[in-house]
Amino acid sequence: MLRRSLVKFFFRKPTAQQRLQTSRSQKQSPKIQVAFQNGSFQVSGLDDWLAHWQEPYYFLITIPWAGFILIATLVYGLINTLFAVAYLLGGNGIANASPGSFWDAFFFSVQTLGAIGYGAMHPITPYAHFLVTLEALTSILFTALVTGLAFARFSLPSVRVMFSDFAVITPYNGVPTLMIRAANQRRNKILEAKLQMYFLRDEISIEGTAIRHIYTLPLLRDHTPSFNLPWTAMHPINEHSPLRGATLESLRQTKAVLLVALTGVDETVAQALHARHTYSVDEILWNQAFVDIFYDSEDGHRYVDFTHFHEVTSTIQSEEASIQ
Structure with missing residues (x-):
């Protein structure tokens, strides 16, 4: 009877009212948002951070090197601490160690x-010998895991693509055009590079449902066989563009975001590369154009001046209220 009661208590299903309250609380406190700086989805709150440990491999692969080394060091210290305590519980099982000395047991571990x-x-009792055997097995597993994770991190292809700090809207061939810049910061080339631009904003359906709509913005040129020079991606704001007739205020009200994604193949290791960047409404400059960064030298060669990569200049003195 007691066993049946415990099973019902721990494994009972939530009622419809409890599920409704949970759903409402999740809607009132959203946990996932689009980061405006690096284009990745960021989670807020301690519970969400701890949720990363449900997939520890991906967590340890993606965190910075400083975090990976810190976690490996903490785990290494924790293992030695646990075994040191275990050695102390066995009495004087370590020869030439001070009786009850934690540090002697720790450094023996x-x-x-x-x-x-x-x-x-050295161990002198069967209990200490058993712990040494167990710790030797732990050492093999720990070393293999850390080495494998470190090798996996080193083998991952890394991309160094620089995106312009701002997106600009400026006339091009008489048509208002949304532009961004991208540049490969490595010496090797990115082959078969493809750049896609997405426009996200809040919308209300006919039924009154709030949705986050994602539009694909067609570009004048969305791919290149070899990405080694700066690339200016351009989206013409014509009658087919979702940005047609948009104003700065309307973009702010709909919490609009511009997302740029670049994919390609690394020339050296022949692995796929991915890079992305997002622009908030305030990072989209109207009636501005990028400063030209290409120049010809006296010897007839063409160079790129990256010191002006993010600079813009005004194209129209009086700003229009909307994109016509």
Whole structure:
């Protein structure tokens, strides 16, 4: 009877009212938002951060190197601490160690885990020998895991694509055109590069449902066989563009975001590369154009001046209220 009650308590299904309250609380406190700086989805809150540990491999692969080394160091110290406590619980099982000394037990664990080889201290009891055997197995597994993760991190292809700080809207061939800049910062080339531009904004359906609509913005040129020079991606705002008739205020009200995604193949390692960047409404400059960064030298060669990569200049003195 008691067992049946415990099963009902721990495994009971939530009622419809409880599910409704949970759904409402999730809607009132959204946890996922689009970051405006790096184009990635960022989660807020401690619970969401801890949720990353449900997939520890991807978490340890994607965090910065400093975080990876810190976690590996903490786990290494935790393993030695746990085994040091276990050695102390077995009494005087370590020769030439001070009785009850935590630090002697800790550094004996370090010698065992690192397969350094014993000096004065060594196990002398069956209990200590059993712990040494268990720690040796732990050492093999820990070393293999850390080495494998480090190798996987090194083998991942990294991309260094610089996007302009701002997107601009300026006339091109008589048509208002949305433009962004991208540049490959590595010496090698990105082959079969393809750049896509997306426009996100909040909309209300006929039924009154709020949705986040994603539009694909067609570009005048969305691919290049070899991406080694700066690339200016251009979207003409014509009668087919979702930006047609948009104003700065309307974009702010709909929480509009411009997302740029670039894919390609690394010339050196022949692996796929991905890069993305987002622009908020305030990072889209109207009636502005990028400063020309190409110039010809006296010896007849063409150079790129990256010092002016992010600079813009005004094209129209009086700003229009909307994109006509």
